[in-house]
Amino acid sequence: MRAEALLDTRSSLDIQAVSKSYRVDGKPREILRDIRFTVEPGELVSVIGASGCGKSTLLRLIIGLDTDYEGDILLDGRSIDGPTADRGIVFQEPRLFPWLSVEQNIALGLDSSGASPAEVKRIVTEHIEIVRLNGFARAYPHQLSGGMAQRAAIARALVSRPKILLLDEPLGALDSQTRAYMQDELLEIWRREKITIVMVTHDIEEAVYLSDKIVVMEPEPGRVCGIVSIDAPHPRRRGTSKFSALKDRVLSVLVRTQSAASAGLVRSHPAAQGGIARRYG
Amino acid sequence: MPENKYDVFLRGLAFPAVLVLAWILVGQFGLIDPRLLVPVQRVIAVPFFDPDGRTIWLSLVTSLVRMVAGFLIGGGLGILIGFVIGTSSLANRLIGPSFTAVRQITVFAWIPLLTAWFGNSDGAKLVFIALSAFFPAALNTQQGLRDVPIALIETSHVMRLSWRTHLFRLLLPSALPSIAIGIEIALISAWIGTVGAEYAMGFGRGIGIFLAEGREQFRMDIVLIGVVTLALVGYGMNIVLRCGLRRLVPWQRQNS
Ligand SMILES: Nc1ncnc2c1ncn2[C@@H]1O[C@H](COP(=O)(O)OP(=O)(O)O)[C@@H](O)[C@H]1O
Ligand SMILES: [Mg+2]
Numbered sequence: 001m002r003a004e005a006l007l008d009t010r011s012s013l014d015i016q017a018v019s020k021s022y023r024v025d026g027k028p029r030e031i032l033r034d035i036r037f038t039v040e041p042g043e044l045v046s047v048i049g050a051s052g053c054g055k056s057t058l059l060r061l062i063i064g065l066d067t068d069y070e071g072d073i074l075l076d077g078r079s080i081d082g083p084t085a086d087r088g089i090v091f092q093e094p095r096l097f098p099w100l101s102v103e104q105n106i107a108l109g110l111d112s113s114g115a116s117p118a119e120v121k122r123i124v125t126e127h128i129e130i131v132r133l134n135g136f137a138r139a140y141p142h143q144l145s146g147g148m149a150q151r152a153a154i155a156r157a158l159v160s161r162p163k164i165l166l167l168d169e170p171l172g173a174l175d176s177q178t179r180a181y182m183q184d185e186l187l188e189i190w191r192r193e194k195i196t197i198v199m200v201t202h203d204i205e206e207a208v209y210l211s212d213k214i215v216v217m218e219p220e221p222g223r224v225c226g227i228v229s230i231d232a233p234h235p236r237r238r239g240t241s242k243f244s245a246l247k248d249r250v251l252s253v254l255v256r257t258q259s260a261a262s263a264g265l266v267r268s269h270p271a272a273q274g275g276i277a278r279r280y281g
Numbered sequence: 282m283p284e285n286k287y288d289v290f291l292r293g294l295a296f297p298a299v300l301v302l303a304w305i306l307v308g309q310f311g312l313i314d315p316r317l318l319v320p321v322q323r324v325i326a327v328p329f330f331d332p333d334g335r336t337i338w339l340s341l342v343t344s345l346v347r348m349v350a351g352f353l354i355g356g357g358l359g360i361l362i363g364f365v366i367g368t369s370s371l372a373n374r375l376i377g378p379s380f381t382a383v384r385q386i387t388v389f390a391w392i393p394l395l396t397a398w399f400g401n402s403d404g405a406k407l408v409f410i411a412l413s414a415f416f417p418a419a420l421n422t423q424q425g426l427r428d429v430p431i432a433l434i435e436t437s438h439v440m441r442l443s444w445r446t447h448l449f450r451l452l453l454p455s456a457l458p459s460i461a462i463g464i465e466i467a468l469i470s471a472w473i474g475t476v477g478a479e480y481a482m483g484f485g486r487g488i489g490i491f492l493a494e495g496r497e498q499f500r501m502d503i504v505l506i507g508v509v510t511l512a513l514v515g516y517g518m519n520i521v522l523r524c525g526l527r528r529l530v531p532w533q534r535q536n537s
Contacts, residue, residue, distance in 0.1 A: 063439055083439045095436045099454040108450065112441040156440075 011076050011086065011163040011196045013039040013062065018071035020057060030221040031057050035071070037215050037227060039164075044190055044197040046207035047215045048250070054222030055200040056092055059166045062198065063089045075164070085112050088162030090170045092200075094149035096141040102152050103128065103137040109159040127155040130185060132178070146173040151182070158189065167199040171206065183209060187234060204254075208246045209236055216253045226253035319502040327506045333494075334503055340491040341510060344475050347403070347487065351410025352471035356464060358411070359418025363463070366419075367426030368452065384420070388413050388474065392481050401484040406475070413474030417466035425459025426452060461526040468518060476511060 018035040021028040032054045039045045047055050060066045062073055064083040073080050075087070088109075096105045106124045115123065128137055131151035141149055150173050157165060171179045187210060190197055201207050207214045211230055218225040228250050236243060301321065307313055308320035327334030366373045366380065391412055399405035429452055437447050453460075479489025488510060495503030 065435055065439065083441060085441050087439075089439050091432070091436070093432065095432050097433060097436075097450060097454070100450065104450075108440055108442065108446070111443060111446045160440075 012041045013164060013196065013198065014072070014074035014077070015058075015062075016072040016074065018058070018061065018069055018073060020054070020061060020066075020069040032061075032069070033221040033223050035217075035222070035224055037213075037224060039196055039198055039213075042194055042196055043212045044199065044210055045213045045215060046211040047198065047200045047217060048202065048204065048207050048254070049217030049222070050219050051202065053217045053219035055217065056168055057222070059089060059168050059198070059200060063087055063166055085160060086163040087166065088157040088160060088164070089166040090150070090153050090157045090168060092168040092172075094141070094146075094153040096149055096152055096156075098141050101138050101140055102133060102144070105141070105152055106156045106159055109156040113160055123159050124155075127159050130158070130189070131155045132181070147175060147178060150174065151178075154182075161193060162195065164196040164198070167197065169200050169202060172202065179206075184235075186210065191234075204247055204250050205238065208243065208250060209238065214250055216250065225256060228253060316499070316501060319505060324502045324505045324509070327502045331502070333498075333500065334506065336486070337488070337491055337503075337506060337510065340486050340488045341514075343486045344479065344488040345514070347406060347479075348410060348471050348475040351407050351474065352414045352468055354407070355411030355414030355471065356418040356467040359415040359420075359463070359467060360422045360460060362415075363419035363422025363424075363460075364426065367423040367456070380419070384416050388416075388470075389477060389481075392478070396482060401482045403485060406478040406482060406487075409478040410471050410474040413470040413477075414467040417470055418460075418463045421459050421463025421466065422456065425456030425463075428459065429455040457529060461529050465522050465526060468522065469515070472514065472518060 015035050015037050018032060019030070020032040021030050023029070035058060037045070047058065049055055057066075061069050062080070064080050064087070067082070096102075097108070100108070103124050106127060107120050110120050110123060125137070128134060131154055133148060133151055133155070136144065136148065136152075141152075144152065150170060154167075154170055157167075171182050174182060183206060186197075189195075199207075199210065208230060214228045214230065215224055216226045216228065217223065228246075230246055232242065232246065304318070305321050307318060308315065308322075328337045329335070362376070362380070366376050388409070391409060395405045395409050399408060433451060433455065437451050442450070475487070476489040476492075479485075479487035480493050481489075483490055483493060488507060492504060492507040495501075495507060
């Protein structure tokens with residue numbers, strides 16, 4: 001009984017043989033080929049891969065902004081058909097409305113919820129604190145740094161308590177300190193709200209730190225080249241040898257394709273580079 | 282060193298001051314036939330002491346009322362139509378092409394048609410002024426709505442914003458700078474249209490008719506004070522517009 005009620009707040013996601021082409025100069029260009037993976041209810045899954053391999057495109061398909069693809073995307077067993085309120089997304093760019101203050105922007109996330117103005121006020125204030133924007137409620141987007149704007153966008157996606165949350169490199173613009181804080185905050189929200197999260201990231205360490213499962217993609221066209229399960233309990237400690245071993249496992253899947261290395265994914269991780277040198281040098 | 286606003290204003294005044302001075306001197310020494318270039322003091326006296334010149338006040342008020350009425354009708358309809366073709370692709374396909382075609386007609390080409398339909402009445406003038414204001418308002422509104430960033434429209438979709446929120450928190454604020462420019466051009470067009478219609482159609486009262494009559498009676502003093510009045514009205518409209526529109530789009534101030 002109880003377990004069922006619990007499961008009800010989570011969503012499962014089934015990506016079945018999804019392919020996607022864009023038309024460029026009249027010719028179709030394959031962006032995604034035969035993507036398959038599943039996200040169990042309540043799982044936190046990262047998608048990692050070189051830039052341009054179609055990660056953002058995949059999230060657009062899942063959120064329902066683009067329905068022109070082959071294959072099936074099933075949410076709780078049902079085919080998706082346009083955006084719904086129980087799916088939330090944080091785009092790669094903050095996409096705040098320039099003429100609205102931070103609190104007004106975040107309140108937009110509750111527009112379809114039917115919450116009373118007092119409730120909206122309370123929930124918005126609460127989330128401004130969660131994303132550490134205290135004191136900036138009345139600020140306008142042009143007065144925020146890139147990282148602050150992205151945190152406002154995260155708050156906007158969180159206020160409606162979506163069952164499944166899609167995040168497109170949400171922490172990419174943050175400094176390392178705020179980033180670490182936001183990672184923990186994300187874990188906290190994930191645990192508390194029991195939501196399903198699909199997060200795109202280019203940071204292997206971040207993926208290993210947060211995820212239950214890492215979907216590794218390779219480019220041209222975007223394909224899944226491996227799925228790594230991370231079975232370590234939270235909180236995970238970054239410095240440990242076990243953690244490094246996990247990172248190496250993800251990396252070994254990544255570098256199986258040369259294009260990943262040439263796309264600069266690996267270069268930003270000096271420790272990881274040592275790993276490659278050992279193996280291939 | 283920041284420029285003092287007052288200094289800028291004074292510097293802008295320098296050139297007209299030189300012209301007026303030259304005008305006074307020319308009058309003083311009788312260099313040009315006073316029937317062609319009337320002395321300054323006579324021009325200034327016209328609206329107050331000349332029986333024909335005194336009608337300028339009523340003419341001016343009539344013209345301003347006419348302009349405001351035409352501007353409200355034409356500008357209002359323009360924003361409405363621009364909004365419809367800017368937001369509905371169906372309406373854009375239906376009305377868009379005719380709209381673009383009709384827009385190619387110079388507004389003054391409408392005068393013969395309008396006088397044929399409505400005579401030289403107030404109605405014809407009003408329709409003409411409304412037409413002058415309509416196209417800039419419609420065009421800029423449509424443009425502004427078409428330029429709403431797709432990224433934000435997508436964001437609105439994924440958040441499932443209600444149509445009201447979509448309209449008042451996204452479409453209108455985003456299009457507002459463009460709509461404001463449309464309103465500005467519409468008002469100026471309405472003023473040009475007012476004077477043009479009055480001048481071309483005659484009949485009744487108005488600053489354009491005042492000018493036309495002055496010319497027919499070869500009263501250069503009346504013509505000159507008419508022209509000066511037109512300039513002053515234009516200048517006044519600019520000030521009003523600048524203050525009003527700046528208040529309309531406050532978030533743009535910091536960006537520029
Ligand atoms: N609307 C579009 N039309 C054509 N090509 C596109 C479009 N959007 C993205 N692409 C292409 O699809 C590929 C994948 O893009 P994207 O999903 O943004 O990659 P990622 O998020 O992994 O960096 C890129 O090569 C990009 O140029
Ligand atoms: Mg991307």
